[in-house]
Amino acid sequence: MKHTLSILVENKPGVLTRIAGLFARRGFNIESLAVGLSEDPKLSRVTIVIDGDEHPVDQVTKQLHKLINVLKIRDLEPGNAVSAELLLVRVAGEGDKRTEALQIAEIFKAKIVDVDRRAITLRVVGTNDKLQALLELLQPLGVLEVVRTGTIAMGRGRG
Amino acid sequence: MTPDKRMKGSQALVAALEHEGCEVMFGFPGGVAIPFYDALYDAKKLRHVLVRHEQGAAHAADGYARATGKVGVCTSTSGPGATNLVTGIATAYLDSSPLVAITWQVRSDLIGTDAFQEADITGITLPIVKHSYLVKSTAELPQVVHEAFHIASTGRPGPVVIDVPVDIALGELVYHDADTLDLPGYRPTFKGHIKQIRAAAKAINEAQRPVLYLGGGVIASEAAPEILRLAELRRLPVVTTLMGLGAFPETHELSMGMLGMHGTVTANYAVHECDLLINIGARFDDRVTGKLKAFAPHARIIHADVDPAEIGKNVSPLIPIVGDAKHVAAGLIKELEGMEWPAERTAEWLARIAVRKDEFPLHYEDPKDGKLAPQLVIQEIDRITDHDAIVCTDVGQHQMWATQYYTYRYPRQFISSGGLGTMGFGLPASIGAKIGHPDRTVVDISGDGGFQMTMQELATAVSYDVPVVVCILNNGYLGMVRQWQDLFWNKRYSFTCIEAQPDFKMLAEAFGAVGLLVTEKGEIEPALREALGCGRPAVIDFRTSPEENVFPMVPAGSEITEMIGGHGRQGRKS
Numbered sequence: 001m002k003h004t005l006s007i008l009v010e011n012k013p014g015v016l017t018r019i020a021g022l023f024a025r026r027g028f029n030i031e032s033l034a035v036g037l038s039e040d041p042k043l044s045r046v047t048i049v050i051d052g053d054e055h056p057v058d059q060v061t062k063q064l065h066k067l068i069n070v071l072k073i074r075d076l077e078p079g080n081a082v083s084a085e086l087l088l089v090r091v092a093g094e095g096d097k098r099t100e101a102l103q104i105a106e107i108f109k110a111k112i113v114d115v116d117r118r119a120i121t122l123r124v125v126g127t128n129d130k131l132q133a134l135l136e137l138l139q140p141l142g143v144l145e146v147v148r149t150g151t152i153a154m155g156r157g158r159g
Numbered sequence: 160m161t162p163d164k165r166m167k168g169s170q171a172l173v174a175a176l177e178h179e180g181c182e183v184m185f186g187f188p189g190g191v192a193i194p195f196y197d198a199l200y201d202a203k204k205l206r207h208v209l210v211r212h213e214q215g216a217a218h219a220a221d222g223y224a225r226a227t228g229k230v231g232v233c234t235s236t237s238g239p240g241a242t243n244l245v246t247g248i249a250t251a252y253l254d255s256s257p258l259v260a261i262t263w264q265v266r267s268d269l270i271g272t273d274a275f276q277e278a279d280i281t282g283i284t285l286p287i288v289k290h291s292y293l294v295k296s297t298a299e300l301p302q303v304v305h306e307a308f309h310i311a312s313t314g315r316p317g318p319v320v321i322d323v324p325v326d327i328a329l330g331e332l333v334y335h336d337a338d339t340l341d342l343p344g345y346r347p348t349f350k351g352h353i354k355q356i357r358a359a360a361k362a363i364n365e366a367q368r369p370v371l372y373l374g375g376g377v378i379a380s381e382a383a384p385e386i387l388r389l390a391e392l393r394r395l396p397v398v399t400t401l402m403g404l405g406a407f408p409e410t411h412e413l414s415m416g417m418l419g420m421h422g423t424v425t426a427n428y429a430v431h432e433c434d435l436l437i438n439i440g441a442r443f444d445d446r447v448t449g450k451l452k453a454f455a456p457h458a459r460i461i462h463a464d465v466d467p468a469e470i471g472k473n474v475s476p477l478i479p480i481v482g483d484a485k486h487v488a489a490g491l492i493k494e495l496e497g498m499e500w501p502a503e504r505t506a507e508w509l510a511r512i513a514v515r516k517d518e519f520p521l522h523y524e525d526p527k528d529g530k531l532a533p534q535l536v537i538q539e540i541d542r543i544t545d546h547d548a549i550v551c552t553d554v555g556q557h558q559m560w561a562t563q564y565y566t567y568r569y570p571r572q573f574i575s576s577g578g579l580g581t582m583g584f585g586l587p588a589s590i591g592a593k594i595g596h597p598d599r600t601v602v603d604i605s606g607d608g609g610f611q612m613t614m615q616e617l618a619t620a621v622s623y624d625v626p627v628v629v630c631i632l633n634n635g636y637l638g639m640v641r642q643w644q645d646l647f648w649n650k651r652y653s654f655t656c657i658e659a660q661p662d663f664k665m666l667a668e669a670f671g672a673v674g675l676l677v678t679e680k681g682e683i684e685p686a687l688r689e690a691l692g693c694g695r696p697a698v699i700d701f702r703t704s705p706e707e708n709v710f711p712m713v714p715a716g717s718e719i720t721e722m723i724g725g726h727g728r729q730g731r732k733s
């Protein structure tokens with residue numbers, strides 16, 4: 001099962017290196033990682049998605065807690081959290097293919113952010129599952145390039 | 160309290176170190192370290208010991224820390240000076256030793272330009288430190304030092320690196336002692352949860368075949384008095400790890416000695432047969448557990464550790480307790496004192512252990528080549544120092560014999576690189592230990608191989624009059640590796656024979672130390688007495704039997720009862 005860890009850290013130099021270094025040293029794989037400032041400019045929030053079947057999440061969080069600059073870690077349960085990821089995808093599209101791509105974009109509420117003669121670029125926000133579904137539908141049309149931000153997530157209600 | 164004063168960063172660093180109670184530091188200067196060394200020149204309280212290689216500085220500071228329980232401090236210049244500290248920092252990290260390493264760095268504006276002697280030491284040491292700082296302003300220096308000492312010495316202790324660009328030393332500040340901490344992400348748990356402690360006490364009270372398994376955490380948290388009381392209260396037989404030697408007196412009838420790869424038959428069998436294993440401050444290391452799946456197969460497991468990440472890392476305990484050994488042991492005593500307990504409950508178990516101790520003592524035979532038995536040399540050191548010396552070791556066979564044949568009676572008496580297994584640790588560590596305890600006898604038990612890795616520190620011992628006694632068990636081999644080749648690699652001694660050996664006696668004399676050579680049994684005692692009594696650093700070259708092996712031995716990855724050479728008095732295979 002995938003786990004989404006929301007980690008509140010002090011906004012100090014090298015914090016991200018420490019987190020990434022810890023994952024590397026302990027042999028934990030990161031599926032995605034997103035960082036940005038939090039509500040407090042002194043603190044940043046890191047969202048990391050890991051495969052819980054591969055590594056005991058418990059051990060990952062305990063090791064993370066030992067980093068002096070890590071303040072708080074939450075293992076966000078999917079049912080109890082909202083999550084989103086931003087995706088940019090360029091799809092080959094001329095003639096019928098373009099029409100099909102536009103229809104798919106419509107269904108997924110994707111914005112067309114760039115168009116040229118041979119391709120269109122879509123921007124879409126959604127859960128990891130939704131983005132995965134979109135990419136699968138676009139695949140036969142010819143996906144030329146994909147850029148994703150990685151999931152960010154927040155607990156529901158009072159965090 | 161130092162009065163607030165305008166001063167340079169370099170002077171502020173000296174003041175801050177003195178404020179933390181640092182009396183001595185070990186180091187080696189260089190270009191960007193000059194401003195700090197200039198301030199050291201005027202230091203009133205802080206002593207600096209000039210080593211001969213930065214690795215020696217880190218190990219000496221570590222040895223000082225392990226012997227005294229205080230934070231050890233070392234310093235180096237940037238680049239090669241800093242990278243020379245790395246082995247020492249890793250050694251301290253793996254054994255959770257409180258070390259503060261101050262590395263000097265190129266000017267802030269040059270960082271990242273591959274400047275002369277620039278090395279990214281905070282980056283290089285990232286996986287082997289508890290925490291590190293790259294100092295950004297002169298003003299923050301006192302605070303950084305205060306935090307570094309706090310982090311290094313509390314919770315699970317460990318090394319902290321402070322990397323200081325030279326311009327920070329040259330800048331000015333108004334100095335105030337730093338006395339407050341701003342570490343919102345660092346709050347180690349000391350007190351075990353009372354519910355867990357109660358559950359553990361109940362399990363201990365009910366156990367018929369309990370074993371108390373002690374690690375370095377007992378020593379780090381100064382818990383030995385509580386542990387002794389706890390063991391006696393329920394008559395718990397005790398095994399210790401290498402890092403735990405001295406946590407419980409080996410002269411005590413409940414002591415079964417060390418467990419694991421070179422542990423005693425009694426210790427390993429007790430762990431195998433016990434119905435309750437009480438781990439306090441140890442970490443189920445692979446050198447202890449052997450094949451993990453077969454470790455303590457009949458036991459319910461209690462695991463108390465100040466580091467929550469250790470709990471469940473290798474073994475999932477039935478009763479986890481996050482807390483330091485001292486609090487946990489005190490809590491257990493309090494609970495147990497209120498419970499009824501019939502002494503018959505464990506009587507049969509204790510009787511079984513007593514029989515086994517008698518039947519399977521550590522033993523060795525006199526070498527057939529007429530050379531010295533290394534075990535006998537250790538026994539003689541043990542006897543002549545009255546089981547009372549601080550014993551530092553290097554890494555290899557001599558280290559294992561030192562665990563087996565010296566009698567450790569109290570914490571901080573045995574100082575050895577357990578986790579990293581760093582050859583070259585012994586001599587510099589013993590210098591640090593002796594500086595920390597000038598009135599105690601300090602012996603370094605070393606191998607002929609490892610001694611040559613840091614033997615230049617003999618010059619340090621001589622120049623500061625630090626009378627350590629180095630006992631080299633000279634077998635002419637990288638003995639521990641040769642032993643594995645002997646047992647598991649068809650005796651193919653590939654590059655483990657040290658062919659061109661220096662004359663250690665002459666070498667010692669060249670350094671200005673006392674050098675002695677011992678080849679006969681009868682010379683052991685007089686040589687030891689001379690070295691211990693001369694009041695100068697001394698080296699004794701003991702010519703031991705070259706192909707002697709350390710037994711018992713559990714091959715790596717085997718069950719801990721699968722011991723080679725563990726046979727007892729009757730020569731029975733166990």
Ligand SMILES: Cc1ncc(C[n+]2csc(CCOP(=O)(O)OP(=O)(O)O)c2C)c(N)n1
Nearest residue numbers: 555556557580582606607608609637638639
């Ligand atoms: C720095 C370092 N390099 C290599 C090793 C691997 N190693 C472990 S024990 C050993 C042999 C040590 O030989 P010596 O110092 O003569 O001690 P002996 O085993 O003979 O007592 C070696 C090479 C190590 N532990 N540390």
Ligand SMILES: [Mg+2]
Nearest residue numbers: 606607636638
């Ligand atoms: Mg040797």
